[in-house]
Amino acid sequence: MKIxxxxxxFLFFSCNQVKNFIRDSTVRDLEIFEALLKANILASNKxxxxxxxxxxxxxxxxxxxxAWLPLIEFHSFKKKTCLIxxxxxxxxxxxxxxxxxxxxxxxxxxxxxxxxxTPIALISNTINFSYVLSDEEQKHSIFPQxxxxxxxxxxxxxxKKEKFILIPLPNLKSGSLFFGQSILSEEIYPVTxxxxxxxxxxxxxxxxxxxxxxxxxxxxxxxxDYNDNYSERTAVICHDVDENCQNISNFECHKCKYGWFETxxxxxxxxxxxxxxxxxxxERNQVxxxxxxxxxxxxxxxxxxxxxGYCGPGLNTVCDENKILVCI
Amino acid sequence: MxxxxxxxxxxxxxxxxxxxxxxxxxxxxxVGIGGVYRVFLGPIELSDNIVREAVFTEAIVSVAMDLxxxxxxxxxxxLEKEKISECMGITNQELKNIDRxxxxxxxxxxxxxxxxxxxQFSSTQFERIKLTIIPGDNSKIVEVTxxxxxxxxxxxxxxxxxxxKINKSTFQFEDxxxxxxxxxxxxxxxxxxxxxxxxxxxFDNFNQAIYxxxxxVTFRDIKEWIDVDPMGSEGMVRPEQSLWAxxxxxxxxxxxxxxxxxxxxxxxDAQIFDAMSFYPPSLEDPYPILNSRGPYPWTKKFKDSFLFxxxxxxxxxxxxxxxxxxxxxxxxxxxxxxxxxxxxVTWSGVFQVMGGPLEAMRNIRSPKENLKASSxxxxxxxxxHQLGRRAYWDGxxxxxxxxxxxxxxxxxxxxxxxxxxxxxxxxxxxxxxxxKVK
Numbered sequence: 001m002k003i004x005x006x007x008x009x010f011l012f013f014s015c016n017q018v019k020n021f022i023r024d025s026t027v028r029d030l031e032i033f034e035a036l037l038k039a040n041i042l043a044s045n046k047x048x049x050x051x052x053x054x055x056x057x058x059x060x061x062x063x064x065x066x067a068w069l070p071l072i073e074f075h076s077f078k079k080k081t082c083l084i085x086x087x088x089x090x091x092x093x094x095x096x097x098x099x100x101x102x103x104x105x106x107x108x109x110x111x112x113x114x115x116x117x118t119p120i121a122l123i124s125n126t127i128n129f130s131y132v133l134s135d136e137e138q139k140h141s142i143f144p145q146x147x148x149x150x151x152x153x154x155x156x157x158x159x160k161k162e163k164f165i166l167i168p169l170p171n172l173k174s175g176s177l178f179f180g181q182s183i184l185s186e187e188i189y190p191v192t193x194x195x196x197x198x199x200x201x202x203x204x205x206x207x208x209x210x211x212x213x214x215x216x217x218x219x220x221x222x223x224x225d226y227n228d229n230y231s232e233r234t235a236v237i238c239h240d241v242d243e244n245c246q247n248i249s250n251f252e253c254h255k256c257k258y259g260w261f262e263t264x265x266x267x268x269x270x271x272x273x274x275x276x277x278x279x280x281x282x283e284r285n286q287v288x289x290x291x292x293x294x295x296x297x298x299x300x301x302x303x304x305x306x307x308x309g310y311c312g313p314g315l316n317t318v319c320d321e322n323k324i325l326v327c328i
Numbered sequence: 329m330x331x332x333x334x335x336x337x338x339x340x341x342x343x344x345x346x347x348x349x350x351x352x353x354x355x356x357x358x359v360g361i362g363g364v365y366r367v368f369l370g371p372i373e374l375s376d377n378i379v380r381e382a383v384f385t386e387a388i389v390s391v392a393m394d395l396x397x398x399x400x401x402x403x404x405x406x407l408e409k410e411k412i413s414e415c416m417g418i419t420n421q422e423l424k425n426i427d428r429x430x431x432x433x434x435x436x437x438x439x440x441x442x443x444x445x446x447x448q449f450s451s452t453q454f455e456r457i458k459l460t461i462i463p464g465d466n467s468k469i470v471e472v473t474x475x476x477x478x479x480x481x482x483x484x485x486x487x488x489x490x491x492x493k494i495n496k497s498t499f500q501f502e503d504x505x506x507x508x509x510x511x512x513x514x515x516x517x518x519x520x521x522x523x524x525x526x527x528x529x530x531f532d533n534f535n536q537a538i539y540x541x542x543x544x545v546t547f548r549d550i551k552e553w554i555d556v557d558p559m560g561s562e563g564m565v566r567p568e569q570s571l572w573a574x575x576x577x578x579x580x581x582x583x584x585x586x587x588x589x590x591x592x593x594x595x596x597d598a599q600i601f602d603a604m605s606f607y608p609p610s611l612e613d614p615y616p617i618l619n620s621r622g623p624y625p626w627t628k629k630f631k632d633s634f635l636f637x638x639x640x641x642x643x644x645x646x647x648x649x650x651x652x653x654x655x656x657x658x659x660x661x662x663x664x665x666x667x668x669x670x671x672x673v674t675w676s677g678v679f680q681v682m683g684g685p686l687e688a689m690r691n692i693r694s695p696k697e698n699l700k701a702s703s704x705x706x707x708x709x710x711x712x713h714q715l716g717r718r719a720y721w722d723g724x725x726x727x728x729x730x731x732x733x734x735x736x737x738x739x740x741x742x743x744x745x746x747x748x749x750x751x752x753x754x755x756x757x758x759x760x761x762x763x764k765v766k
C-alpha cells in the first residue's frame with residue numbers, strides 16, 4: 001500500500017512536470033520564435049513588401065482561408081529571408097489555425113516556393129494576426145502602442161493569449177522599403193534617398209540616421225578619377241537623361257568617388273545628365289552650371305545662348321554635339 | 329515435481345501481481361520521462377544556443393546604438409570629458425575655448441572615449457554580456473571611412489564582438505553632424521548693391537539636394553586627411569596638435585578642393601554661400617518674387633545689430649561681449665577665436681559666416697569675388713562686415729599681394745599674413761522626388 005502511495009505521488013509529480021514542460025514549452029516556443037526572428041532580420045538593409053493589401057491596416061488577416069501568404073522579404077548583406085503567414089481555415093477549427101514562419105530565401109526562387117523547406121522560425125496555432133512595417137509612424141487600436149517608423153510589429157493570439165512582437169530595424173534607410181514583387185537583383189535603387197527638412201544632415205535617413213551595419217568584407221567599387229573632366233571627355237556618366245526627360249540609365253552618382261556634377265540638356269525635373277568628378281561647371285569648355293527649374297520657366301532645350309545654364313565672365317552657353325550646354 | 333496451483337498460498341500470488349504492476353508502472357514512467365526529455369528538453373537545449381546567439385546579436389546592436397548616440401552628441405560627463413580631452417591632447421585651458429560641437433562626429437573623440445572606457449561595453453538590457461571593439465585589418469580599433477578609401481560616406485567603422493569573438497558585427501557611422509540641408513527655394517547671389525542691376529543673379533535648387541558644411545574645416549580635419557590619404561594630401565604639412573580645433577588656413581585653393589574631394593564634397597560655391605546666409609523674406613514662400621539681401625545672417629531687423637550701429641553711430645562703443653556674436657578686429661586682444669564658434673547662426677543652420685578668418689569659395693559668375701572679407705582683420709565699423717561683400721584671392725599665397733580688396737570700400741590693413749579658411753558642400757540625389765516639382 002505504501003509502495004502504491006509512493007508510486008502515485010511519484011506519478012503525480014511526473015505528470016505535473018510534463019504539464020509544466022508543455023506550458024513552459026509554449027512560452028518557450030514564443031521566446032524562441034521571437035529570438036530567431038530578431039537574430040535573422042535585425043541587420044536588414046532592404047525590405048520588400050510582398051502583400052500590399054494587408055500590411056499596416058490594423059486588421060486581422062482572414063482571407064484567403066487556409067492559404068499561404070508571402071508577407072515580407074528581408075535582405076541583409078548576410079542573407080535573405082521571407083516572412084510568410086498561413087491564414088487560418090477558420091478561427092473555430094482547432095486543427096487548421098494560422099502559422100507564421102520565416103524561411104531562408106535562396107538566390108533563385110520566390111517566397112512561396114520555400115514553404116516545403118524547413119523554416120528558420122515557426123509559430124503555429126495562431127489566429128487574429130496583423131502586422132505593421134512602415135517608414136512612418138503607425139497607430140492601430142489592436143496594437144498596444146504606437147509603432148515607430150522602421151519597426152516590424154506583429155500581433156497575434158495563441159491559445160487564448162495575445163502576443164505582441166516589436167523589432168527595430170536600425171539598418172533600414174528611407175527608400176529601402178519597396179512595394180511589389182520580389183526583386184532579386186542588388187542595387188536597384190540608390191541608398192541615399194532622402195526627403196529632407198531644414199537643418200537635417202546629408203546622412204542616410206532611417207531609424208537611426210547615419211547608422212549602418214555593414215559587411216566588413218564588402219569592397220565597394222567607385223566610379224571616376226580625380227582628373228576626369230567633361231572637356232577631355234574622360235568624365236564617367238552616372239545618370240543619363242535624354243531631351244525628352246526620359247531616364248536612359250539608372251542613377252548611380254552615389255557611387256562617384258569624387259562627387260558628381262549635373263549638366264543642362266533641357267529643363268527636366270530629374271535634372272540633366274550627370275557625371276562623376278570634380279565640378280568645373282562654368283569654366284571654359286566645361287559644362288554650364290544649371291540655373292534651376294523654376295527661375296527659368298520655359299522648357300528651354302539645349303541651344304546656343306540658352307539661359308538655362310550660366311558660365312564665367314566672357315563665356316557663352318553653347319549646345320555641344322552631346323546636346324549638353326557648355327561654356328565657350 | 330509439479331506444484332499444484334491449489335497449493336500456492338493466495339498472499340504469494342498478490343505479492344507477485346503487485347511486483348509485476350510496479351515494474352510495469354516503473355517502466356512506463358521511465359519511458360514517459362525519456363519521451364518528455366527527448367521531445368521537450370532536447371529541443372530546449374538546442375534552442376538555448378539559438379536564443380543565446382539571438383541575445384548576443386541584440387546586445388551587440390543595442391551597444392552600437394548607444395555608441396552612435398555618443399558619436400552623434402558627444403554627451404559625456406565632466407570627468408569623462410576631462411579624460412577624453414587629455415587623450416586628445418587638449419589642455420583644460422584650451423577646452424574652455426572649444427565649443428562642444430567640435431567633439432560631435434569626431435573620430436578622435438570617439439577613439440579616446442573607447443580608451444577611457446577600457447574598451448568594455450554592455451547594454452542596460454544585457455548587462456552580463458561584455459563586448460569589446462576588435463581591431464580591423466590595419467590593427468586600428470576605429471577606422472576612418474571615406475569615399476576615396478573604402479567607398480563609404482565619410483565617417484568611422486568598427487567591429488563590436490563578444491569576448492570569445494564568436495558573435496560580432498561591423499558598424500559604419502556616417503558623419504551626421506557636419507552639414508545641413510539647403511531647403512529648395514529661389515535664391516539670389518551677391519550683396520544688396522547688386523539687386524536690380526545687370527549683375528543681379530537669381531537661381532533655384534529645386535530637386536537638387538544641396539548640403540553645406542556648418543563649420544569651417546579644422547586643422548584636425550586636415551591632420552586626419554594627411555594620415556588617411558597620404559597621396560591625395562601630398563605636400564601638406566601635418567598641423568601641430570595645439571591648432572587642431574582651429575579653422576584650417578594657409579592651404580592653397582587646389583588643396584582645399586582636394587580635401588573636399590576626399591570627403592566626397594566640393595569647395596563651397598559663392599552662390600550657395602549667399603543662399604544659406606541671406607535671410608529669406610518669408611520662410612513659408614520658396615518662390616519669392618524679390619529676394620532680400622539683408623547684411624546680417626541672423627536677422628531681418630539689421631538696424632538693431634551692433635555692426636550696423638558701429639558703422640553708422642559715431643557714439644558707438646565697442647563691448648567685448650560683441651565678440652561672442654562676431655569676432656572682429658577688436659576681439660583679438662581679448663583672446664583666441666573660439667573653435668567651432670557658434671556665436672551666430674544663419675537661417676539655414678550654418679555658423680561662422682561673419683568675422684573670424686577670411687573664407688575662400690568658388691565663384692563662377694564673378695571669379696574676382698571669391699573671398700569672404702568679413703573677418704578679424706577689420707574693425708566692427710568696417711563696411712566689409714556685410715553678407716555678399718567679397719574680395720579676390722589668387723588661391724596660391726597668403727600675403728597682401730595675393731589679395732585684391734578693390735576700390736569699393738576703404739581698406740586699411742596692416743597685416744602681412746592672412747588666415748584664409750574654407751568649407752565644403754555637396755549634392756545628394758533624390759531620385760524618387762524627381763519629377764515631382766510642384
